[in-house]
Amino acid sequence: SHSSSLSSSDAETISRFQHYLQINTSQPTPNYHQVADFLIFQAKSISLESQAIEFVQGKPFVLIQWLGTNPNLPSILLYSHTDVVPFEPEKWKYDPFSAHIDQNGNIYARGSQDMKCVGMQYLEAVRRLKASLFQPLRSIYLAFSPDEEIGGQDGAAKFVESEVFKSLNIGVVLDEGLASPEENYRIFYGERISRRIGITATGEPGHGSRLYDNSAAENLMKSLETIRRFRASQFDMIKAGLKKEGEVVSVNMVYSKAGTPSPTGFVMNVQPSKAEAGFDIRVPPTADIESLERRIADEWAPASRNMTFQFVRKGPVHDVFGNPLITKTNSSNPWWDLLKDAIQMAGGKLQQPEIFPASSDARFFRQLGLPVFGFSPMENTPILLHDHNEFLNQEVYLKGITMYESIIRAYASYVEFGGNKESKDEM
Ligand SMILES: CSCC[C@H](NC=O)C(=O)O
Numbered sequence: 001s002h003s004s005s006l007s008s009s010d011a012e013t014i015s016r017f018q019h020y021l022q023i024n025t026s027q028p029t030p031n032y033h034q035v036a037d038f039l040i041f042q043a044k045s046i047s048l049e050s051q052a053i054e055f056v057q058g059k060p061f062v063l064i065q066w067l068g069t070n071p072n073l074p075s076i077l078l079y080s081h082t083d084v085v086p087f088e089p090e091k092w093k094y095d096p097f098s099a100h101i102d103q104n105g106n107i108y109a110r111g112s113q114d115m116k117c118v119g120m121q122y123l124e125a126v127r128r129l130k131a132s133l134f135q136p137l138r139s140i141y142l143a144f145s146p147d148e149e150i151g152g153q154d155g156a157a158k159f160v161e162s163e164v165f166k167s168l169n170i171g172v173v174l175d176e177g178l179a180s181p182e183e184n185y186r187i188f189y190g191e192r193i194s195r196r197i198g199i200t201a202t203g204e205p206g207h208g209s210r211l212y213d214n215s216a217a218e219n220l221m222k223s224l225e226t227i228r229r230f231r232a233s234q235f236d237m238i239k240a241g242l243k244k245e246g247e248v249v250s251v252n253m254v255y256s257k258a259g260t261p262s263p264t265g266f267v268m269n270v271q272p273s274k275a276e277a278g279f280d281i282r283v284p285p286t287a288d289i290e291s292l293e294r295r296i297a298d299e300w301a302p303a304s305r306n307m308t309f310q311f312v313r314k315g316p317v318h319d320v321f322g323n324p325l326i327t328k329t330n331s332s333n334p335w336w337d338l339l340k341d342a343i344q345m346a347g348g349k350l351q352q353p354e355i356f357p358a359s360s361d362a363r364f365f366r367q368l369g370l371p372v373f374g375f376s377p378m379e380n381t382p383i384l385l386h387d388h389n390e391f392l393n394q395e396v397y398l399k400g401i402t403m404y405e406s407i408i409r410a411y412a413s414y415v416e417f418g419g420n421k422e423s424k425d426e427m
């Protein structure tokens with residue numbers, strides 16, 4: 001199934017996706033202005049108002065609006081980010097910004113899965129709903145945000161603090177998920193909390209031949225052993241099928257630093273007086289993060305071993321109401337029932353809802369207590385985000401648009417708020 005087998009309207013849809021993919025928005029120098037122009041052009045082509053807001057100069061945030069017939073009801077936010085991660089050109093079969101389509105209909109591009117697909121699918125779904133003369137009751141907003149891949153401080157974080165955001169009166173948010181290698185889509189109701197630490201050991205320097213206690217490197221190595229054992233205990237639960245990726249604590253060493261540089265590399269016969277290592281730690285949103293912090297202080301970097309540790313930018317673990325950062329996936333949350341039913345009605349099948357193993361901008365909305373679902377409709381697709389040769393099949397992409405048509409229709413038509421089942425069933 002390659003492009004020649006597509007209807008002319010599907011071929012145009014794929015070609016618009018290719019145009020979006022062809023804009024190089026890779027960090028650290030994304031071409032944000034070109035992307036903003038492209039999105040505003042797309043909005044105009046379906047007669048929607050849009051604006052590019054520079055909360056931070058040079059980093060436009062594009063907001064597209066489809067007003068509902070009752071704009072007083074809480075609105076729907078269809079959220080995506082426009083930046084993509086860097087790439088290693090020599091590792092790719094095709095130029096990562098060519099959006100080349102191979103004979104299987106696979107579209108190769110950085111961002112094809114993460115997450116230009118979703119942003120463009122929202123737009124295509126809205127395009128079709130408008131063409132069918134559908135009238136939303138609730139207002140729908142499409143947000144295209146910068147800088148998700150580098151932490152969202154100049155993107156989502158600025159947006160949620162803005163007056164514009166307050167004026168939108170958002171009731172529910174859709175954000176990204178992950179591809180599913182199986183037939184059923186994956187869906188995410190929360191994400192792990194990111195904790196990054198650096199641990200440092202200090203000790204007396206000495207001759208490289210001497211065995212003595214409390215050298216910096218020896219003390220750091222004890223920590224590495226302990227951390228490695230903890231890591232294995234978490235990973236074993238996944239390997240045994242007892243837990244999913246998002247349900248355990250991950251800890252991975254991301255740098256190590258010690259030694260005295262010399263013209264030929266490092267001085268080899270002096271034991272260093274300082275040794276450091278950095279870790280990327282991810283904690284499930286319902287885990288006891290304080291007990292992990294105690295473990296770090298007592299076992300990973302104990303003062304008794306001349307060790308210190310520091311966290312890098314610690315985000316909150318609860319929302320503004322003091323609740324864990326998770327979205328309810330039971331019938332107490334009408335947005336969950338609507339989403340589940342809308343996907344099913346469009347012929348999609350869902351796996352059990354999961355915790356997203358990494359971070360996305362969803363956390364900024366969950367911190368406000370808003371319900372957020374992470375969903376990227378990619379079934380029978382290998383998980384290639386941040387990987388070489390990222391691709392998405394064109395048929396999978398097109399099917400995803402029909403999912404969003406169904407979801408937007410259901411969300412934008414939802415009358416009741418607060419789970420009056422009877423009135424919902426009458427609709
Ligand atoms: C904690 S902010 C960094 C966000 C980043 N998101 C995508 O990969 C991540 O490392 O998960």
Ligand SMILES: [Zn+2]
Binds near residue numbers: 081114115148176360
């Ligand atoms: Zn992403």
Ligand SMILES: [Zn+2]
Binds near residue numbers: 085114
């Ligand atoms: Zn990413």
